Amino acid sequence: MMLPTARVIEFWRKTSDSDIYWSFTRSKLVMLSALITLIFFIGAFGAPWLAPHNPFDLASLELSDAFKPPVWEDGGDAKYLLGTDDQGRDLLSTIMYGSRISLMVGFLAVIFAMGVGITLGLVAGYLGGAVDSFIMRVADVQLSFPAILIALLVDGVSRGILGEARHSDFAEAVLVVAIGLSYWVQYARTVRGSVLVEKSKEYVQAARVIGLPGPLIAIRHVLPNVLGPVLVIATINLALAIITEATLSFLGVGLPPTEPSLGTLIRIGNDFLFSGEWWITIFPGAVLAILVLAVNLLGDWLRDALNPKLR
Amino acid sequence: MSKPAETKVTVPMLTVTDLKRVFDVSAPWLNRLLEGKGRSIVRAVDGVNFSINQGETFSLVGESGCGKSTVARLIVGLYEPSDGSINFEGVEIGSSVERAKHPDIQGRMQMIFQDPYASLNPRWRVGDIVAEPLRFRKLLPDNAAVDKRVGELLSQVGLSPLDARKFPHEFSGGQRQRISIARALAGEPEFLVCDEPTSALDVSVQAQILNLMKDLQRKLGLTYLFISHNLAVVYHVSDKVGVMYLGRLVEWADTQTLFDRPLHPYTRMLLDAIPDLDMTGRSRTPVAGEVPSPLNPPPGCSFHPRCPLANERCRRDVPKAIAVEGGAVACHAVEENRLPPWKAQAAA
Amino acid sequence: MTSPKLLEVKNLRVEFPTRRGTLVAVDDISLDISAGEVLGVVGESGAGKSMTGTAIIGLLEPPGRIAAGEIRLEGRRIDNLPYHEMRKIRGRQIGAIFQDPLTSLNPLYRVGDQLVETILTHLPMSHAQARDRAVKLLEDVGIPSAAERINAYPHQFSGGMRQRVVIALALAAEPKLIIADEPTTALDVSIQAQIIQLLKRLCRENGTAVMLVTHDMGVIAETADRVAVMYAGRIAEIGPVQDVIKRPHHPYTVGLMGAIPAMGHKTERLTQIDGSMPRLNAIPKGCAFNPRCPKVFDRCRVERPDPMPAGRSQAACWLVKEPAHV
Numbered sequence: 008m009m010l011p012t013a014r015v016i017e018f019w020r021k022t023s024d025s026d027i028y029w030s031f032t033r034s035k036l037v038m039l040s041a042l043i044t045l046i047f048f049i050g051a052f053g054a055p056w057l058a059p060h061n062p063f064d065l066a067s068l069e070l071s072d073a074f075k076p077p078v079w080e081d082g083g084d085a086k087y088l089l090g091t092d093d094q095g096r097d098l099l100s101t102i103m104y105g106s107r108i109s110l111m112v113g114f115l116a117v118i119f120a121m122g123v124g125i126t127l128g129l130v131a132g133y134l135g136g137a138v139d140s141f142i143m144r145v146a147d148v149q150l151s152f153p154a155i156l157i158a159l160l161v162d163g164v165s166r167g168i169l170g171e172a173r174h175s176d177f178a179e180a181v182l183v184v185a186i187g188l189s190y191w192v193q194y195a196r197t198v199r200g201s202v203l204v205e206k207s208k209e210y211v212q213a214a215r216v217i218g219l220p221g222p223l224i225a226i227r228h229v230l231p232n233v234l235g236p237v238l239v240i241a242t243i244n245l246a247l248a249i250i251t252e253a254t255l256s257f258l259g260v261g262l263p264p265t266e267p268s269l270g271t272l273i274r275i276g277n278d279f280l281f282s283g284e285w286w287i288t289i290f291p292g293a294v295l296a297i298l299v300l301a302v303n304l305l306g307d308w309l310r311d312a313l314n315p316k317l318r
Numbered sequence: 319m320s321k322p323a324e325t326k327v328t329v330p331m332l333t334v335t336d337l338k339r340v341f342d343v344s345a346p347w348l349n350r351l352l353e354g355k356g357r358s359i360v361r362a363v364d365g366v367n368f369s370i371n372q373g374e375t376f377s378l379v380g381e382s383g384c385g386k387s388t389v390a391r392l393i394v395g396l397y398e399p400s401d402g403s404i405n406f407e408g409v410e411i412g413s414s415v416e417r418a419k420h421p422d423i424q425g426r427m428q429m430i431f432q433d434p435y436a437s438l439n440p441r442w443r444v445g446d447i448v449a450e451p452l453r454f455r456k457l458l459p460d461n462a463a464v465d466k467r468v469g470e471l472l473s474q475v476g477l478s479p480l481d482a483r484k485f486p487h488e489f490s491g492g493q494r495q496r497i498s499i500a501r502a503l504a505g506e507p508e509f510l511v512c513d514e515p516t517s518a519l520d521v522s523v524q525a526q527i528l529n530l531m532k533d534l535q536r537k538l539g540l541t542y543l544f545i546s547h548n549l550a551v552v553y554h555v556s557d558k559v560g561v562m563y564l565g566r567l568v569e570w571a572d573t574q575t576l577f578d579r580p581l582h583p584y585t586r587m588l589l590d591a592i593p594d595l596d597m598t599g600r601s602r603t604p605v606a607g608e609v610p611s612p613l614n615p616p617p618g619c620s621f622h623p624r625c626p627l628a629n630e631r632c633r634r635d636v637p638k639a640i641a642v643e644g645g646a647v648a649c650h651a652v653e654e655n656r657l658p659p660w661k662a663q664a665a666a
Numbered sequence: 667m668t669s670p671k672l673l674e675v676k677n678l679r680v681e682f683p684t685r686r687g688t689l690v691a692v693d694d695i696s697l698d699i700s701a702g703e704v705l706g707v708v709g710e711s712g713a714g715k716s717m718t719g720t721a722i723i724g725l726l727e728p729p730g731r732i733a734a735g736e737i738r739l740e741g742r743r744i745d746n747l748p749y750h751e752m753r754k755i756r757g758r759q760i761g762a763i764f765q766d767p768l769t770s771l772n773p774l775y776r777v778g779d780q781l782v783e784t785i786l787t788h789l790p791m792s793h794a795q796a797r798d799r800a801v802k803l804l805e806d807v808g809i810p811s812a813a814e815r816i817n818a819y820p821h822q823f824s825g826g827m828r829q830r831v832v833i834a835l836a837l838a839a840e841p842k843l844i845i846a847d848e849p850t851t852a853l854d855v856s857i858q859a860q861i862i863q864l865l866k867r868l869c870r871e872n873g874t875a876v877m878l879v880t881h882d883m884g885v886i887a888e889t890a891d892r893v894a895v896m897y898a899g900r901i902a903e904i905g906p907v908q909d910v911i912k913r914p915h916h917p918y919t920v921g922l923m924g925a926i927p928a929m930g931h932k933t934e935r936l937t938q939i940d941g942s943m944p945r946l947n948a949i950p951k952g953c954a955f956n957p958r959c960p961k962v963f964d965r966c967r968v969e970r971p972d973p974m975p976a977g978r979s980q981a982a983c984w985l986v987k988e989p990a991h992v
Contacts, residue, residue: 029685208436208437209431209432209433209436209437210436210437210438210439212391212396212429212431212437213429213431213437213498213501214439214450215395215396216394216395216396216424216427216428216429217428217450217451217454217505218421218424218425218454218455219450219454228439231439231441232439232440232441381854381855381856382854490942490943491711491942492942493942520710520711520881520943521710521881521883521922521925521926522710522921522922522925522938522939523710523942524925525924525925525926525927525936525937525938525939526938526939526940528927528936529935529936529938532934532935547854547855548855548927549855549929550926550927550928550929551927553927553929553932554927554932554933554936573932574932577929587856588855588856590859591855591856591858591859592855592884592929593858593859593862593882593883593884593885593887593888595883595884595887595911595923595926595928608824608825608826608827608854608856608857609854609856
C-alpha cells in the first residue's frame with residue numbers, strides 16, 4: 008500500500024503527463040477562464056467568511072446608507088466598495104451571497120438533469136424497442152418547447168400545489184427541479200447515442216457470454232464508457248442553468264428578494280437603472296456575464312480536449 | 319463400460335440441427351406505411367446442421383455475410399435461434415428459456431472475439447477483466463484466490479502476472495487477444511467459440527496466437543468452434559471444416575478430405591482464390607460475380623448464378639445435403655455425377 | 667539495370683513531431699521502380715509501408731512531414747513541389763488506389779462524372795471524347811453494361827465493383843505509376859483474386875508501374891516483380907520476389923514467411939516470431955529487430971545495419987557481412 012503523499016505525487020505525475028493537462032496549458036484563454044471561474048467559486052462559496060458585510064443581517068442595515076455609489080464615484084463610502092442598494096446592503100457582499108445561491112441552484116439543477124437524463128438515456132439505449140421509442144418521443148416533444156417555458160410551467164404548477172406562502176420555503180428546490188427537468192433531454196439523447204455504439208462492441212457481448220444480467224452490464228460496462236461526453240454537456244449546461252435561474256428570478260418567479268440570487272439582484276437594480284443608480288444592476292449583471300462566459304469557454308475546451316478526432 | 323473400446327461411439331459434444339435465424343431489417347413501421355414497402359427479412363442462417371466432437375476443432379469458413387458469425391453467436395446465446403435446435407451433451411439449449419435453465423452449461427462455453435480493440439472494456443484493468451467470470455460466478459472463496467488465479471491465467475497465455483494492473487490500451491493487438499483468451503479460460507470452459515480470432519492481427523502475431531490456441535487445446539482438452547474467412551488458417555487449425563454460403567452449409571468434411579478433394583463448386587472456387595505463395599504457375603480461374611445480397615437470395619441453389627455447372631434444376635430446387643466419403647455436400651452436380659475432376663485428381 | 671528508373675526514392679525520412687518527441691515513421695529508406703514494374707511493399711501494421719506510399723504522392727497529413735531524402739519521378743524532384751504542382755502530378759502521372767473504395771469516390775457524384783472530370787483535368791479532350799473514354803475505362807475494368815452504369819452513384823455498386831471503379835479512376839489519365847495501398851484488403855477472398863488479376867492485366871497492357879503496398883504476402887507473391895519487406899520504418903530486405911520468398915536473408919523475412927500457414931503440408935506448429943514490433947517511440951538501438959531475432963549477436967545491439975547486397979537481394983542484416991554467426 009502506498010503512502011498518501013506518495014499517492015498524491017503519483018497522481019500529480021500522471022495528471023501533469025496527461026493529454027488533457029497538456030492541452031490545458033497550451034491555451035492562455037482556457038487558463039484565464041479557469042482562473043476566473045475559480046475566483047468566482049471561492050468568492051461565492053466563501054461568502055460567509057470573505058464578504059465584508061452580511062447583507063442578510065437586518066440589524067446591521069442602515070437605510071441611510073442606501074444608494075451609496077461605488078467608492079470611486081462622488082459620495083462613495085470606503086465601507087462599501089461597489090456601493091449599496093436601495094436597502095443599504097453592501098453590493099459586493101450581496102453579489103457574493105447572490106452568486107452562491109446562483110451557483111448552488113445551477114449545480115444542483117445540473118446534477119438533477121444529469122441523473123434523470125443519464126438514467127433514461129441508459130434505459131432507452133440498452134433496452135431499445137418500445138421503451139426506447141417512448142422515452143425518445145417524450146424527449147422530442149419536450150425539445151420542441153423552449154427550456155424556459157418548461158421551467159415556468161414547473162414553477163407555476165408547484166405554486167398551485169404548494170400555495171404561495173409555502174412555495175417561497177421551497178423556492179430553491181422548485182427552481183432546481185424546474186431547471187433540471189428542462190435540460191435532461193440533452194443528456195438522455197447523448198447517453199442513448201453512446202450506449203447504442205458501446206452496446207454493439209464486443210466487450211459487452213463478452214460480458215453477456217459470461218452470463219452477466221443486462222442491468223449489471225449496463226451499469227458496470229456501458230455506463231463508464233459513455234460518461235465522457237456527459238461531462239462536457241454538464242459544464243456547458245452549468246452556464247445555461249445559471250442563466251435560466253437568473254432569467255426566472257429576473258421575471259420574478261425565481262427566488263424571493265429576501266434571498267436574492269444574481270437574477271434577483273439584477274431585477275431589483277433594474278428599477279433604479281434610469282434614476283442614476285446604475286451600479287445596482289450593472290455589477291451583478293457583469294458578474295453573471297463573466298461567470299457564464301468563463302464556464303462556457305471551459306466547456307468548449309473540454310469538449311475539444313476530450314474529442315480524439317480534434318487532437 | 320464392459321464394451322470393448324473399438325465399439326465405443328463418440329457422442330458429439332455439440333449438435334446443431336436445422337438451425338435458423340432471420341433478422342428483420344425492415345424500415346420503421348411508419349416509413350413502411352408511407353413508402354408502401356413490405357417487411358424485409360434476412361435469412362442469416364438458413365437450416366444449418368453439424369456436430370462437434372469433444373477435443374475437436376470444427377471450422378466454419380465463408381465470405382462476409384455468409385452467416386458464420388451468426389452461427390457462433392447463436393451457439394453461445396448472444397442471439398436466439400428462430401428455429402432449430404442446439405444440443406450440448408444431450409441438453410437442449412436452443413431457446414433462451416431452455417438456456418436459462420442450465421447456467422452450468424453457459425459457464426462451460428466461452429467466446430473469443432475478432433477485434434482485440436473492442437473486446438476489452440477500455441476502463442477496466444486487465445486483472446478485473448480476466449477476473450470477471452470468476453467474480454461473477456463466485457468460483458473462488460476470496461480476492462486473494464482470485465488474484466492468484468488471474469496471475470496463473472495471464473502466465474498461461476504468455477503474459478506477466480504483473481500485467482493485471484495495467485489497462486488494455488497499454489498492450490498491442492496480439493497481447494490484447496491473449497488477455498481475451500485468458501478471460502475466456504478463467505471459468506475453465508470446455509468449449510470455446512472463436513470468431514475470427516486472428517483476422518485483425520498481423521501474420522507473425524497470428525502465428526503466435528494460433529500456436530497458443532493449439533497448445534491450450536492440447537493441455538486443457540478444449541473443443542473449438544473456429545470461425546474464419548482465411549482458408550489457410552482453417553487448414554492449419556481444424557479437424558473438420560464446414561463451408562457456408564448465404565446462410566447454408568454447402569459442404570463439410572474432414573480437413574484433409576476437403577482440401578484434397580473439394581466437391582462443391584463454391585469450395586473449389588474458394589480454394590482457387592487462395593493466393594499462391596509457391597508460385598508454381600498454377601492457372602487461376604477467378605469465378606465471376608459476387609455474393610448476392612442476402613436480402614434477396616437467388617432461388618434454388620443460392621450459388622447457381624456464379625456456378626459453372628448450374629442447370630435448370632439448380633435454379634429451381636434447393637439441393638439437400640448428401641453424405642459422401644468423409645463428409646457431406648449439398649450440390650445437384652455432385653448428386654447427378656456431372657462434377658469435373660478436381661485439379662489434384664486430374665494431375666494424378 | 668540499364669533501364670531508366672521511373673521512381674527513385676533516396677534516404678526518405680518521414681517524421682511526426684509530437685509533444686513527447688519526434689516519431690520517425692519512415693527511416694532512411696531507398697527504393698526505385700522501373701517503368702512497367704510492380705514493386706510490392708510488405709510489412710506489418712505500423713511498419714511504415716503506407717506512410718511511404720503517402721509520402722510519395724505528397725498526401726502526408728500534417729504534422730507528418732518529409733524530414734530528409736528526396737523523391738524523383740523520371741529524374742524530377744517531386745518531394746518539394748508546391749501544393750498545386752503536386753496536384754497536377756497526382757492523377758496525371760501518379761494514380762492512387764486506397765483500401766476503402768468509398769473514401770476515393772465522392773458519394774454525391776455519378777461515377778461517370780467523376781471519371782470525366784478526372785480525364786478533362788489531365789487530358790486535352792472534348793467532353794464527348796472524355797465520356798467515351800470513361801465508358802471504355804469502365805468496360806476495361808470489367809463493369810458489365812458500362813454505358814448505363816456510368817450514370818450510377820457509388821453506393822449503387824457492390825464492394826468489388828466499387829474497387830473496379832476506383833481502378834478505372836486511377837487509370838483515367840494514363841499515369842505512369844500507380845500507388846495501390848491495400849487495394850484488396852477490404853474485399854472477400856473470391857473478389858480479391860478478381861481485382862489482383864485485373865490490376866496485373868491493365869498494368870501490363872498500359873505499361874504502368876505499380877507500387878503495391880499490402881500486408882498480404884500471398885498477394886505480393888502473385889503480383890509483384892520485386893518486393894521490399896519493411897520493419898519498424900526501415901527496409902529489412904528488398905529483392906526479386908522469388909528470391910525474397912524462397913531464399914530470404916533477413917531473419918525477419920524468414921520468420922514472416924514461416925508464420926504464414928501454408929497449404930498442402932500441415933504442420934503442428936507455425937514458426938513464430940516472439941514479441942511484437944516496437945512502437946515508434948521505443949525503437950531499440952542497433953538493428954530494430956534485434957530483441958526478437960533468433961540469431962542476434964553483439965554487433966546487432968549497437969550498430970544499425972543498412973541494406974547490403976545479399977545474393978540478388980539486399981538485406982539490412984549483419985549476418986550478411988558476418989556469416990560466421992549464421
